[in-house]
Amino acid sequence: MNFLGRNRKSANSAKERLKLVLIHDRTDLPPGMMEDLRDELIEVISRHINVDRDRVRIQVNQDGREQQLVAEIPLKAATRSRSR
Amino acid sequence: MTGRKKSSNNSSEAAGNGKVITITSGKGGVGKTTATANLGAALAAEGYKVCCIDGDIGLRNLDVVLGLENRIVYDVVDVIEGRCKLRQAMIRDKRLPELYLIPAAQTRDKSAISPSDMVRLADELRGEVDYIVIDSPAGIERGFRNAIAPADEIVIITNPEVSAVRDADRIIGLIEAEQKGPAKLVINRLNAKMVQRGDMLAPEDVLELLAIELIGLVPEDEHVIVSSNSGSPIVLNEKSRAGQAFRNIAKRLAGQTVPFMDMAADDGLLNRLGKFMGRGG
Ligand SMILES: Nc1ncnc2c1ncn2[C@@H]1O[C@H](COP(=O)(O)OP(=O)(O)OP(=O)(O)O)[C@@H](O)[C@H]1O
Ligand SMILES: [Mg+2]
Numbered sequence: 123m124n125f126l127g128r129n130r131k132s133a134n135s136a137k138e139r140l141k142l143v144l145i146h147d148r149t150d151l152p153p154g155m156m157e158d159l160r161d162e163l164i165e166v167i168s169r170h171i172n173v174d175r176d177r178v179r180i181q182v183n184q185d186g187r188e189q190q191l192v193a194e195i196p197l198k199a200a201t202r203s204r205s206r
Numbered sequence: 207m208t209g210r211k212k213s214s215n216n217s218s219e220a221a222g223n224g225k226v227i228t229i230t231s232g233k234g235g236v237g238k239t240t241a242t243a244n245l246g247a248a249l250a251a252e253g254y255k256v257c258c259i260d261g262d263i264g265l266r267n268l269d270v271v272l273g274l275e276n277r278i279v280y281d282v283v284d285v286i287e288g289r290c291k292l293r294q295a296m297i298r299d300k301r302l303p304e305l306y307l308i309p310a311a312q313t314r315d316k317s318a319i320s321p322s323d324m325v326r327l328a329d330e331l332r333g334e335v336d337y338i339v340i341d342s343p344a345g346i347e348r349g350f351r352n353a354i355a356p357a358d359e360i361v362i363i364t365n366p367e368v369s370a371v372r373d374a375d376r377i378i379g380l381i382e383a384e385q386k387g388p389a390k391l392v393i394n395r396l397n398a399k400m401v402q403r404g405d406m407l408a409p410e411d412v413l414e415l416l417a418i419e420l421i422g423l424v425p426e427d428e429h430v431i432v433s434s435n436s437g438s439p440i441v442l443n444e445k446s447r448a449g450q451a452f453r454n455i456a457k458r459l460a461g462q463t464v465p466f467m468d469m470a471a472d473d474g475l476l477n478r479l480g481k482f483m484g485r486g487g
Pocket of ligand 2: 238239262341343
């Protein structure tokens with residue numbers, strides 16, 4: 123929403139920074155822990171399927187006052203069908 | 207006219223109909239005492255019988271903002287420790303029909319009172335007045351716990367600024383955890399010009415971040431300081447924009463539907479904002 127139109131300057135960065143800070147405050151999840159979580163998640167899933175590691179995204183989204191952990195985990199095509 | 211009590215987990219129904227509204231913020235200096243004094247005065251001007259309680263034990267201030275500092279004999283700790291009757295500690299503001307103040311103790315600290323003491327005090331007051339407005343101290347410690355313990359309704363004051371919004375979010379979480387919510391939000395010290403040029407968080411930004419119901423927008427206004435200099439609430443000043451904003455909030459607290467005011471009457475640009483906010487009631 124941008125009811126006032128115009129170029130939003132420092133207020134914009136205030137809002138973006140607050141978004142992240144509030145997510146971490148609310149979930150008690152320090153920003154650095156997301157990396158660990160991502161790596162462990164990849165490790166577990168890789169045991170069963172072939173994950174495209176470089177394209178894995180995990181983030182916490184805000185929905186009202188609720189937080190959601192959203193993981194996007196692209197899979198690699200089975201090597202058999204692709205090779206040759 | 208009487209205050210209508212929504213619901214309360216803490217008060218026995220026999221305690222009377224008075225409704226407890228607690229004003230809190232997390233961060234210090236955002237306008238809690240200003241809001242308490244002015245909402246109390248505005249509700250009294252509407253014809254309700256109101257008692258304000260200064261919950262900031264050790265840092266008494268509501269007395270000077272209301273201009274009642276010279277009339278203090280007893281304080282809230284005296285009532286709780288039984289050194290005086292409730293009535294004796296209620297200082298009457300003579301400018302309004304029925305506005306009272308129970309001042310904080312200045313030479314004690316917050317541990318002199320417990321949350322259950324506050325619940326008992328509030329229950330006794332419910333039988334005496336329509337509204338009890340409690341000024342919470344900053345922080346999330348004992349004084350804050352005391353202030354929210356008897357609340358039927360909690361109003362969070364914030365400023366459009368990163369640390370105040372962050373602290374408000376913490377407080378909202380704590381209030382939810384105590385099942386005292388949902389709290390309502392007042393954004394104080396809005397500077398329309400700064401919002402317009404993109405250098406201040408707009409009300410809709412703050413609302414999107416905090417995701418709670420808005421109950422008031424108060425502009426930055428020199429009258430606030432002028433009126434605290436003389437100890438007379440700004441809501442008594444018909445010309446003050448902040449006074450108008452606090453009168454509107456008081457009406458909403460009393461259950462009336464009042465449109466949000468145009469935050470930039472001077473330059474008209476925030477008109478649309480006013481309309482957007484109007485949907486909130
Ligand atoms: N809308 C406003 N416009 C201009 N000045 C304001 C406004 N609201 C508050 N102030 C000023 O800000 C200062 C802090 O206000 P106040 O004492 O009400 O805050 P507080 O939240 O009670 O602080 P504390 O946490 O220390 O108890 C005061 O000098 C007051 O006059
Ligand atoms: Mg104060």
